[in-house]
Amino acid sequence: MAGSRMGDLLKELYQKLWEAFGPQGWWPGETPFEVMMGAILTQNTNWRNVAQALKALKDADLLNPRDLREMPEAELARWIRPAGYFNVKARRVKNFLDFFARQFQDSLAEMAGADLESLRAALLTVKGIGPETADSILLYALHRPTFVVDAYTHRILSRHHLAPEACSYEELQSLFMENLPPEVSLYQEFHALLVRLGKEYCRPRPRCPACPLHEWRSAG
DNA sequence: GACCAGGCACATC
């Protein structure tokens, strides 16, 4: 809701990040399908590793639902090896592809037409798709207004006393969604900026004082 | 050689 204390703080945070880094233009990926695959492959993994796996598939012209579905799981695992956890992720990609075919006949238009709440719930029934992966697919591949929370979001907000250290994904997500207008481009940029800050400064061992948020709300 | 990276499912208490 506009005008709330938290809303003002979030806008201040967004403004500081924007001034420091400018537009991030997320998500890196040429097609919505590539974005969806990247969302699964980047689970707990550096994006650079994911990019290697995606490039290999793209160069071989295999980055599409049909080729990946027909491919044996063990072969898919070899293709995505650089992304780490390759056996787990091969299974998760397969699970998603089955879901994509069964529910939407491999059609992004069909998928994008679904009701947001029920689509999110449906994605969460797929083994290997948790809240962050589901929200990444919804926000960046399908351009639906749902906020993506990740490890950096959690760390940054708790360090700057905008949220308690112990809080759930849903609580953090509500913090943003109940205090900001539901605009896709705002959600996309905000999350990307948080990741940018996190990568450069808000590591487990923080890299203050060069951080643009140094001493903002007594960060340690 | 540690440490870290844009999670998630599952076992156990």
Next chain:
DNA sequence: GATGTGCATGGT
């Protein structure tokens, strides 16, 4: 419901 563990590569 909370907490612990396995999954794995590649860059710093």
